[in-house]
Amino acid sequence: MAATFFGEVVKAPCRAGTEDEEEEEGRRETPEDREVRRQLARKREVRLLRRQTKTSLEVSLLEKYPCSKFIIAIGNNAVAFLSSFVMNSGVWEEVGCAKLWNEWCRTTDTIHLSPTEAFCVFYHLKSSPSVFLCQCSCYVAEDQQYQWLEKVFGSCPRKNMQITILTCRHVTDYKTSESTGCLPSPFLKALKTQNFRDPVCCSLLEQPNIVHDLPAAVLSYCQVWKIPAVLYLCYTDVMKLDLITVEAFKPILSSRSLKGLVKNVPQSTETLKKLMTTNEIQSNIYT
Amino acid sequence: IDLIISTLNMSKIGYFYTDCLVPMVGNNPYATAEENSTELSINTEVYSLPSRKLVALQLRSIFIKYKSKPFCEKLLSWVKSSSFARVIVLSSSHSYHRNDLQLRSTPFRYLLTPSMQKSVQNKIKSLNWEEMEKSPCIPEINDSEFCIRIPGGGITKALYDESCSKEIQMAVLLKFVSEGDNIPDALGLVEYLNEWLQIIKPCSDEPTASALRWKIPSSWRLLFGSGLPPALF
Numbered sequence: 001m002a003a004t005f006f007g008e009v010v011k012a013p014c015r016a017g018t019e020d021e022e023e024e025e026g027r028r029e030t031p032e033d034r035e036v037r038r039q040l041a042r043k044r045e046v047r048l049l050r051r052q053t054k055t056s057l058e059v060s061l062l063e064k065y066p067c068s069k070f071i072i073a074i075g076n077n078a079v080a081f082l083s084s085f086v087m088n089s090g091v092w093e094e095v096g097c098a099k100l101w102n103e104w105c106r107t108t109d110t111i112h113l114s115p116t117e118a119f120c121v122f123y124h125l126k127s128s129p130s131v132f133l134c135q136c137s138c139y140v141a142e143d144q145q146y147q148w149l150e151k152v153f154g155s156c157p158r159k160n161m162q163i164t165i166l167t168c169r170h171v172t173d174y175k176t177s178e179s180t181g182c183l184p185s186p187f188l189k190a191l192k193t194q195n196f197r198d199p200v201c202c203s204l205l206e207q208p209n210i211v212h213d214l215p216a217a218v219l220s221y222c223q224v225w226k227i228p229a230v231l232y233l234c235y236t237d238v239m240k241l242d243l244i245t246v247e248a249f250k251p252i253l254s255s256r257s258l259k260g261l262v263k264n265v266p267q268s269t270e271t272l273k274k275l276m277t278t279n280e281i282q283s284n285i286y287t
Numbered sequence: 288i289d290l291i292i293s294t295l296n297m298s299k300i301g302y303f304y305t306d307c308l309v310p311m312v313g314n315n316p317y318a319t320a321e322e323n324s325t326e327l328s329i330n331t332e333v334y335s336l337p338s339r340k341l342v343a344l345q346l347r348s349i350f351i352k353y354k355s356k357p358f359c360e361k362l363l364s365w366v367k368s369s370s371f372a373r374v375i376v377l378s379s380s381h382s383y384h385r386n387d388l389q390l391r392s393t394p395f396r397y398l399l400t401p402s403m404q405k406s407v408q409n410k411i412k413s414l415n416w417e418e419m420e421k422s423p424c425i426p427e428i429n430d431s432e433f434c435i436r437i438p439g440g441g442i443t444k445a446l447y448d449e450s451c452s453k454e455i456q457m458a459v460l461l462k463f464v465s466e467g468d469n470i471p472d473a474l475g476l477v478e479y480l481n482e483w484l485q486i487i488k489p490c491s492d493e494p495t496a497s498a499l500r501w502k503i504p505s506s507w508r509l510l511f512g513s514g515l516p517p518a519l520f
Contacts, residue, residue: 037353142351146306175509179516191312193327204325207506210313217310220329224304231312 046100046140046147060154061096061122061132062161068130071164071257074214076241077234078166079135081249084272089263092123092133098148105138122152131261136214145217157225162196164257165231166249167215174235175209186236186248191219196228201251205233230257243276288345288377290477291486293317293504297334297343303365304331307358309348316506324505339486342371350442359445366455373403374457375484376446377476381439382463386422389463393417395479398435398459400450407458414482419461437461470507477501 048057098120119138188202222229318324396419421433450457
């Protein structure tokens with residue numbers, strides 16, 4: 001508990017965690033509570049589906065398909081970047097879709113996924129089927145991140161593939177001895193696993209900065225299982241879909257991760273501008 | 288643990304990879320120069336110093352809901368299968384839960400499992416340490432039974448209880464702390480541990496000198512956020 005300046009007493013988040021409450025909850029839990037908890041866990045399960053056949057994938061995605069290169073976009077700006085620059089430059093076939101429910105990403109509880117609920121889609125390049133892409137625009141909650149990893153990567157990690165992750169964070173999350181107001185946002189930072197040997201397109205993320213959520217889960221997995229992986233993190237002050245933020249990812253176009261996957265940059269930039277306009281109309285609060 | 292790893296320059300030997308803690312990554316938290324700053328670190332890592340037969344497990348994030356118990360089980364199973372001679376848990380407890388006696392005494396406490404008591408009781412006695420007191424199991428009830436409680440200690444109590452029943456030699460060293468800048472608490476706790484293990488040469492007289500003997504890791508910078516905008520002034 002903490003007292004604020006205005007004399008209220010509020011429950012402050014505690015770095016000791018909430019294990020004491022959890023233990024007490026466990027002691028007082030009735031069979032009904034357990035059943036509710038089981039049902040909630042089932043609702044929050046991550047499932048991989050094939051939308052075309054309306055079936056679930058029996059094994060993890062990368063156990064089913066061989067993979068040499070995997071590019072993952074997490075968040076709407078990263079997704080827009082891959083849509084405009086990479087997906088427009090080749091023919092990509094959808095191979096699966098992750099269905100998950102949480103407080104931020106409310107899909108309906110059916111086996112099917114409507115197009116508006118397709119927040120996390122996996123594709124491979126038709127001309128080179130071992131090249132994969134994931135467009136993930138939903139938030140994957142803490143208790144779902146490891147499940148996502150298991151459904152996508154499986155339990156037998158392959159070392160002969162390379163992973164590239166693109167995501168954004170708000171610039172106020174970036175710790176520096178100057179004020180964050182002085183920073184030239186948006187700007188790019190990178191983190192790479194020990195086995196990633198290629199040059200990176202920007203400076204590495206300095207301590208004491210850290211990364212959380214799904215990008216951290218994927219990178220941790222790759223570090224532990226010695227898979228070469230790189231995370232490109234764009235710090236921006238605009239978290240919604242924004243042209244300048246998306247364009248901040250452009251240095252990656254010359255990297256080996258995207259080698260051969262990007263054809264016509266000026267055309268892609270035009271596609272990106274159109275994407276922005278469409279979204280702007282949709283986000284007009286007066287309509 | 289950061290202070291121990293940083294001061295003794297312990298080497299990273301592996302990861303304790305589970306689905307129980309919130310994922311996080313960052314570059315080497317103990318970097319001292321450009322060359323050693325680019326090694327990726329994750330949320331649970333194992334370090335060792337073979338010359339001192341010391342292994343340290345560092346946990347850098349909180350537990351995912353309902354995963355703390357499975358984590359304790361996995362951890363103790365690893366402890367048993369790796370045949371560690373002794374386990375020392377460094378922990379803390381909410382200072383606002385102290386009773387009157389505790390308020391007037393040292394903020395440090397220890398706990399030993401029965402199997403650990405047999406081997407180190409004499410040494411601990413010679414240090415004049417305070418054992419963690421029992422308190423009412425249910426504080427609201429007057430004639431409640433007394434038991435060991437560690438409010439704010441996370442999985443400490445669970446680890447201690449399990450180790451007692453599994454006959455693991457475990458010691459818990461804790462300090463009563465408040466939320467806020469816990470750097471002085473960390474220095475205090477490591478000095479407390481040092482009285483026993485003598486990780487670095489003890490210096491009994493100067494309390495202020497302790498801060499200089501332990502190497503503060505580079506990741507402890509900017510603990511309370513970035514610099515302030517000059518326009519504020």
